[in-house]
Amino acid sequence: xxxxxxxxxxxxxxxxxxxxxxxxxxxxxxxxxxxxxxxxxxxxxxxxxxxxxxxxxxxxxxxxxxxxxxxxxxxxxxxxxxxxxxxxxxxxxxxxxxxxxxxxxxxxxxxxxxxxxxxxxxxxxxxxxxxxxxxxxxxxxxxxxxxxxxxxxxxxxxxxxxxxxxxxxxxxxxxxxxxxxxxxxxxxxxxxxxxxxxxxxxxxxxxxxxxxxxxxxxxxxxxxxxxxxxxxxxxxxxxxxxxxxxxxxxxxxxxxxxxxxxxxxxxxxxxxxxxxxxxxxxxxxxxxxxxxxxxxxxxxxxxxxxxxxxxxxxxxxxxxxxxxxxxxxxxxxxxx
Amino acid sequence: xxxxxxxxxxxxxxxxxxxxxxxxxxxxxxxxxxxxxxxxxxxxxxxxxxxxxxxxxxxxxxxxxxxxxxxxxxxxxxxxxxxxxxxxxxxxxxxxxxxxxxxxxxxxxxxxxxxxxxxxxxxxxxxxxxxxxxxxxxxxxxxxxxxxxxxxxxxxxxxxxxxxxxxxxxxxxxxxxxxxxxxxxxxxxxxxxxxxxxxxxxxxxxxxxxxxxxxxxxxxxxxxxxxxxxxxxxxxxxxxxxxxxxxxxxxxxxxxxxxxxxxxxxxxxxxxxxxxxxxxxxxxxxxxxxxxxxxxxxxxxxxxxxxxxxxxxxxxxxxxxxxxxxxxxxxxxxxxxxxxxxxx
Numbered sequence: 001x002x003x004x005x006x007x008x009x010x011x012x013x014x015x016x017x018x019x020x021x022x023x024x025x026x027x028x029x030x031x032x033x034x035x036x037x038x039x040x041x042x043x044x045x046x047x048x049x050x051x052x053x054x055x056x057x058x059x060x061x062x063x064x065x066x067x068x069x070x071x072x073x074x075x076x077x078x079x080x081x082x083x084x085x086x087x088x089x090x091x092x093x094x095x096x097x098x099x100x101x102x103x104x105x106x107x108x109x110x111x112x113x114x115x116x117x118x119x120x121x122x123x124x125x126x127x128x129x130x131x132x133x134x135x136x137x138x139x140x141x142x143x144x145x146x147x148x149x150x151x152x153x154x155x156x157x158x159x160x161x162x163x164x165x166x167x168x169x170x171x172x173x174x175x176x177x178x179x180x181x182x183x184x185x186x187x188x189x190x191x192x193x194x195x196x197x198x199x200x201x202x203x204x205x206x207x208x209x210x211x212x213x214x215x216x217x218x219x220x221x222x223x224x225x226x227x228x229x230x231x232x233x234x235x236x237x238x239x240x241x242x243x244x245x246x247x248x249x250x251x252x253x254x255x256x257x258x259x260x261x262x263x264x265x266x267x268x269x270x271x272x273x274x275x276x277x278x279x280x281x282x283x284x285x286x287x288x289x290x291x292x293x294x295x296x297x298x299x300x301x302x303x304x305x306x307x308x309x310x311x312x313x314x315x316x317x318x319x320x321x322x323x324x325x326x327x328x329x330x331x332x333x334x335x336x
Numbered sequence: 337x338x339x340x341x342x343x344x345x346x347x348x349x350x351x352x353x354x355x356x357x358x359x360x361x362x363x364x365x366x367x368x369x370x371x372x373x374x375x376x377x378x379x380x381x382x383x384x385x386x387x388x389x390x391x392x393x394x395x396x397x398x399x400x401x402x403x404x405x406x407x408x409x410x411x412x413x414x415x416x417x418x419x420x421x422x423x424x425x426x427x428x429x430x431x432x433x434x435x436x437x438x439x440x441x442x443x444x445x446x447x448x449x450x451x452x453x454x455x456x457x458x459x460x461x462x463x464x465x466x467x468x469x470x471x472x473x474x475x476x477x478x479x480x481x482x483x484x485x486x487x488x489x490x491x492x493x494x495x496x497x498x499x500x501x502x503x504x505x506x507x508x509x510x511x512x513x514x515x516x517x518x519x520x521x522x523x524x525x526x527x528x529x530x531x532x533x534x535x536x537x538x539x540x541x542x543x544x545x546x547x548x549x550x551x552x553x554x555x556x557x558x559x560x561x562x563x564x565x566x567x568x569x570x571x572x573x574x575x576x577x578x579x580x581x582x583x584x585x586x587x588x589x590x591x592x593x594x595x596x597x598x599x600x601x602x603x604x605x606x607x608x609x610x611x612x613x614x615x616x617x618x619x620x621x622x623x624x625x626x627x628x629x630x631x632x633x634x635x636x637x638x639x640x641x642x643x644x645x646x647x648x649x650x651x652x653x654x655x656x657x658x659x660x661x662x663x664x665x666x667x668x669x670x671x672x673x674x675x676x677x678x679x680x
Contacts, residue, residue, distance in 0.1 A: 069408070103441030112440040119407060120440060124431050130397045131432065134404020134412070141361065141386065141410070161427070164394035168401060171392065325442035326478065328501035334477065335580035335614075336532070 007286035014286050020220055021279050022296050027054045027078045029304040038255035044096050047108040048075040052250035055275035056181050057082040059223025060149055063231050069117050071132050072151040074109035076121030079151055085113035097314045104317045126156045129165030136174035147234045148176045155186025157200040170208040173239035177230045183249040188261055205242035217245030218275040340519035342512045345490035346375035352526055353498040354383050360498055363389040363398055364415025373453050395421050399428035406448045418465045419454035419507055433503045434478030448503045455550055455600055456637050457511020458644050463636035468600035471607045473505050474577050480504040481577040483549035487517040492529025509550040532579030540570035543594040543658050546585055548574045551598040558654035577607050586619050593624035594661040598649055603631025625661040630654050
């Protein structure tokens, strides 16, 4: 276990740690930009960002091979980007421009990048856990050595599909790693008010014969390491795992929700544990110059600002493709 | 040639496809031992428990796993034991399986088949194990809907469903499982009936009877009865609701001028209404009477023999409907003075 170990003062490990910081910052700036664009009326339909939760998506992605699969929820922008989905196509989808990653048909809640192993964002709570089982089943039957990671929120642990899926994964020994992003709230309600156990995912794991694994979801290296162990065990045929990563959603449930039910002192406490600050401290401890870190911050801000400005300047998509992509023949005809 | 039952036809189709394509895997409750309706007898012995997979009683997991496996390149065939149980996994079917190709802009392909026993047919399974639910599926764009009426069609249509790159729901009418037909089993050729082609069961020129699954047989028997009265009905077996062979129906109705559409589901919103509206909108000029539907009653399926018979569409109901379209004067059929100006 390498959780909490120091990063060496030089060499590839330090460079990798700096890269991870760059990814965290990029995802953060991207999500902040989405939030701002939503508030300005540029995003059509609801949008959900995971500001404060980025270390989970980034840390898990660092534990995966390119051929591994992941699948997530309507709060899925970070998860797609962390696997390598092109930010330009993701933002075009959110802003309804040509070149959107789902051709304008999915929008914020259904960001998908099969090319980069991200098999979709699903907006019905719990629905994608059984789907993750199917992805893993296909790989198990072909002895493909691939693993599927399935992200979900704490609220998901109270819907039936969660229990059906975890049971099936355990019974079949599927190579799937379930990652609960426990941000403390099922939409607007504290998860503790609606769950009889303190750890909504980990405390249910035992019912399905799985070892409860918990991790600090705001520590990107801890997430990477814990996930890496579970992923490699699954790859080796040791079956599924249940990880509960504790984190916090720094904004409301959706971009339309000011999150007034989140007590200010609670938000303040978690702000001190911001995943960017946590990892920045690791870099500084390793001797990475503060100026380099600051440069990453400011360069990324400029990069995301320019990306958004370019896309906003483009014309919105037309309605020409509304009747494509329905069936495998590319069209939408249901009768002759 | 050998005699094949509709029940055996399920296994014949799946064996044909599993032998041809190793990506075809089956999953469902109690299927390893052949399934509760014995539709899968012999498949575990031939293909092994890895490809004929027993599942927990978890319809969401079954449907969802089938979807995920399809996205990852398998061609799963999931069983929902009774079609009523679709209600327990309707999110997977209607929100996930039906929509994901479209809402991802075509990034995924979903060659999923979901099959299982459906319908009443007077077997006394009651309100929660007897429903014909093809109309549920027809409300949701993205699902192909197949309902075979004969053993040979069960083989051919189920095989076509497995080969299709889109989600297909196959409804097996449980009252047809014992139906027999001569069929060339194991003749070395694959038997495939392409989706979306209605079948002319018998030709006729006076009225078009449109059926699906079990109601095709009802239409045939009604046609035989009225044939003795000199009324020659054309009977069409739709085979599929999606893709729908609307042209075959329209062609027939343009010749006969009359349509009776027979559905087992409750009439308050059945698939026959969609067919009727297509006929009314696109063949109105050829109609000599308004299209008439024969539907199930708008109550849950009761169990007692007489009660179940009373709420299901019957041969008598179809004959009555035929008489009405042959003589549309009776008041319930049309507004006097609009469709038939001779009525006072």
